[in-house]
Amino acid sequence: MKLTVWTYEGPPHVGAMRVATGMRDLHYVLHAPQGDTYADLLFTMIERRDHRPPVTYTTFQARDLGADTANLFKTAAQGAYDRFQPQAIIVGASCTAELIQDDPGGMAETMGLPIPTIPLELPSYQRKENFGADETFFQIVKTLARPMERTKQITANLIGPTALGFRHRDDIQEVTALLSDMGISVNVVAPMTSSPQDISKMGAAHFNVLMYPETAESAARWMEQELDQPYTKTVPIGVGATRDFINEVAKITGKDAYLDTSRLRLPWYSKSVDSTYLTGKRVFLFGDGTHVLAAARIAQDEMGFEVVGMGCYNREMARPVRAKAREMGIEATITDDYLEVERVIEALQPEMILGTQMERHIGKRLGIPCAVISAPVHVQDFPARYSPQMGIEGANVIFDTWVHPLVMGLEEHLLHMFREDFEFHDAAGPSHHGGHAPKPEDGGGPAPQPAASPRSLSGKMNEGSVIWLADAEKELKKIPFFVRGKARRNTEVFASERGVAEISVDTLYEAKAHYAR
């Protein structure tokens, strides 16, 4: 039993729903009690889908448990087939149905429906949403895809995008354009946009583009084995990764590497002098493994940030994330415990967080700017405008998104200069963020408030053995809020390393000199 407040991933059957909802003409018969229908709103509200997810819930109740839940399942499956006339059906159980052991897969197979019926085994008490999506897509591909004659022209399947994915809608368009520029067309995009009939034609492509390892790696491996289709290992998020991706595709296909950079703005924007202030900004990265790995490279190599911490919530990606962290000389945080992530961020005091919606809230509490780079998604992660993460436009979008939460370069200097000004002080926050200024600290000094909230749940209290003298504390408050956390932490580390028990103004400036870059 594990106490959980917030979760990064839903249960595995929600992963299966993401696959089914992304597809067309597929239906999911889910053995589940009525309450599990809440999952529909994830798609209709967060993603603003204009159709109900293609899911029939058997809706068993307590009074059915002693009686005949199995028959209920069969009625629901038959009803779903009759009403929706899908090309294929996937069947499975949610967490509660798993406990009553009705074997929906076995029952569906005996019903003799005239369409492929694909049973799913998704262990709800061991695995989570991403596993559910990956396993479901794998089972669908395994059942429906067969080796077949290749298309005459070189074609690729784009695999991994699902409903409720972080910018999947726009990434498809961007990757399609990258390939098109090299003279490669797309055979099937799956699971999103495809029907079971499309899946059966996946074997015609020459290779697969694995867009999101979280949701399609098992399928990619199976197709490599059974359909003799190589798949790309580079996820084209960021300038360098997009270039690597193009080279990888060239190698697989024998085509010339070609990348149209006429619309690529990140390199110049990053190089232009106004971006100097980005140099060495201390950032913390957290999200799903794929997006964090991509963000680590962009942060370090393309934005000139210093990555002070990184991690992911999906254990399936722990190995590459740990390896990348080691390469950067830091330790990876692999956890799905939101409170632990908060503790790490609090201890590291980064100047910016690149995380999920959960870290955005952590940032709000700690007064640290945050940009969102990964699922779990929020309604805000489905902007009306074209907003990919991959390819050329993805790099441009990332530059804008990451810079937006920060106080801009010249403004940062002005805040230093006029830090006593009653209007133009740092607590006003970045001037381009209208109503979202951090709250002032009690006792005058402007600063964001580190709220006390669920830290009380985390139990860990401040060990603080170093004391700040009043003068030093006052001086600290003169430092703009967006670097104050770092200054406080550096000074405390500096003091405790030297056995200094009390921090004076001198200690503060000695520490500043020590850490000067």
Added chain:
Amino acid sequence: MTELPRLPTAGGCRETPILKQRGQREVFCGLTGIIWLHRKMQDAFFLVIGSRTCAHLLQSAAGVMIFAEPRFGTAILEETDLAGLADAQDELDKVVDELLARRPDIKQLFLVGSCPSEVIKLDLAKAAERMTQRHAPSVRVLNFSGSGIETTFTQGEDACLASMVPVLPKTDDRQLLLVGALPDVVEEQAIGLLEAMGIGPIKVLPAPRADSDLAVGPNTVYALTQPFLGDTHDALTRRGARHLPAPFPFGEEGTTQWLAAIAAEFGVSPDLFDQVTAAPSARARKAIAQAAEALNGKSIFFFPDSQLEIPLARFLTRECGMDAIEVGAPFIHKGIVGPDLDLLAEGPTISEGQDVDLQLDRAKTAKPDLTVCGLGLANPLEAEGLATKWAIELVFTPVHFYEQAGDLAGLFSRPIRRADLLKLEATE
């Protein structure tokens, strides 16, 4: 005393045959109630014993993630708990010890049963009893079920309140008990009106804190403020308290009738009643009239959701001039919504439970001007050209009593006004 409501000439809906269909439902489970209950009871913590699905539901139910100071959490059952490798009761003790050690501000802990905990027959009543002894007197531990195999949406609040009734101290004092979790502002308005009539003492269930002087007994009379409190009603009756049946306090008419039922019990003079209610009821009528302009003559179709459907249909048809096509409720307790059914003119289909696909077929055929439904159905219906009002907002928004009557009508008129407002065609 105020004039009696005009009963529908052709008869009300109390005896209308109820359409009952069995199929897929599209409703929340009772755990959802925790989202508002934890805000209402400020020293309470709600610990769901369930699966990752339960945790995910709580996080997603409101359509947004509420990160501020959560006073609820989920003890997620793991493989070891289910395989019998670990004694679930021991594991639960550990989780609760850990939780209470970290949150000494918690005075009431609710162990909330879920579908998985019900199916594996985890005895939470036994656990609550054991923990109450162990953590007495600082923490009281209670249990109720919010499981989706037993409860639908607002029934979770009912189960929670019902679990509190048996442990209330006994009193022989004459008192009025208001039952139901309302936003503070609304609750204060109701108490203000009743006190102005000289009625008292007035107590509220749920009390905001565990150490309140709330008690119950044979001289207690109670009024429900929400129509979904059937089990709580039964639990209070078992403690000897007496229910004052009335239409629910939605709209001017509902509020007046609800107050009148209490006033009659406490022997309030008609003059005093009119004196207290005249001004706010006139304000309510005026506010409703403004919002009702957009609703007059429009048709409405209710999918089952919160059990507020019948009282709301009564309000919308009688005070806003709407025509009800179908009024669906997850569960109909005639002992509670009977007075509302009496006032609701015959005509609409009254349905209980749901086969969502068949009900969607009926709605699409009827093409109502406004459809009240859950979040899973709203956007898909909008995409088909049906204006919708999502039902969860009715539970999260202050809508009871006179001063909110206009807001309540506004919740329904806004989608219709919006549909008229948006013009996206070329001007020619």
